[in-house]
Amino acid sequence: SNSNIAVAIDGPAASGKSTVAKTLAKRLGLIMVNTGAMYRAVAWATIQHGVDPADSAAVINLLDRVDFTCGVENNLSTVLVDGVDLGDALRQDAVNSRVSKVAAISEVRELLVSMQRDYLELGSVVMEGRDIGSVVFPNTPFKMYIDASEEVRRKRRAAEGIIDDPTARDKEDSKRKSSPLVIAEGAVVIDSSEMDVEQVVQAALTVLRERGASEELLAKAN
Ligand code: CDP
Numbered sequence: 001s002n003s004n005i006a007v008a009i010d011g012p013a014a015s016g017k018s019t020v021a022k023t024l025a026k027r028l029g030l031i032m033v034n035t036g037a038m039y040r041a042v043a044w045a046t047i048q049h050g051v052d053p054a055d056s057a058a059v060i061n062l063l064d065r066v067d068f069t070c071g072v073e074n075n076l077s078t079v080l081v082d083g084v085d086l087g088d089a090l091r092q093d094a095v096n097s098r099v100s101k102v103a104a105i106s107e108v109r110e111l112l113v114s115m116q117r118d119y120l121e122l123g124s125v126v127m128e129g130r131d132i133g134s135v136v137f138p139n140t141p142f143k144m145y146i147d148a149s150e151e152v153r154r155k156r157r158a159a160e161g162i163i164d165d166p167t168a169r170d171k172e173d174s175k176r177k178s179s180p181l182v183i184a185e186g187a188v189v190i191d192s193s194e195m196d197v198e199q200v201v202q203a204a205l206t207v208l209r210e211r212g213a214s215e216e217l218l219a220k221a222n
């Protein structure tokens with residue numbers, strides 16, 4: 001519909017997707033879209049409304065009763081639940097333990113995927129999640145899968161002082177029927193276990209260059 005591009009970044013929890021996506025987007029002047037926050041917003045709403053996240057019918061019903069609105073502020077995606085930006089509340093343990101359950105419901109995914117695709121109307125995006133290269137933007141040439149060993153990922157989460165078992169969520173995310181976590185066809189795998197953030201950003205820029213991103217865009221990174 002327009003010339004805006006989508007850079008798709010997928011991978012398991014705590015591999016560094018959002019940190020890398022944020023840095024890359026800032027450097028290139030693109031909008032950074034954190035899709036995990038949208039799934040977290042639905043999980044948060046189940047807590048607020050006392051809905052069992054494993055009860056698909058009840059969660060689907062909740063989608064009609066609660067307003068989820070996505071936007072952009074300072075080139076970063078935002079998600080409002082009934083008009084409220086939940087911020088750090090989306091990172092709490094109760095959300096971590098529920099989010100993979102609501103994310104396995106295909107009606108939840110359909111709603112959020114369509115909101116994610118709408119971002120491309122606003123500008124070029126760096127979007128990070130689990131199914132961006134496989135489902136949301138399967139035709140983009142700019143796809144990467146950022147990985148890191150389980151040990152490194154656990155350490156990265158612990159270093160942030162967040163209580164979370166990222167690998168437990170990965171198992172749930174990988175085994176579900178609807179859009180599981182996979183390495184998308186055509187995605188470049190970047191193992192970041194032994195890399196710092198800047199090295200991963202440079203690897204991502206190399207992917208963009210090799211896959212034909214415009215000189216005008218790439219010049220901004222220098
Ligand atoms: O930050 P972290 O990697 O721990 O998680 P996140 O990116 O905020 O995603 C939270 C959860 O949302 C994941 O564990 C998935 O269950 C779900 N998710 C998804 O299913 N599809 C996406 N595109 C993004 C997140």
Ligand code: CDP
Pocket residue numbers: 011012013014015016017018019020156157160192195196197200
């Ligand atoms: O979005 P995702 O859950 O994949 O990871 P994140 O929220 O960006 O968290 C990754 C953490 O590891 C952050 O504290 C980063 O500073 C750190 N880190 C990284 O992202 N990439 C590296 N190559 C090394 C460390």
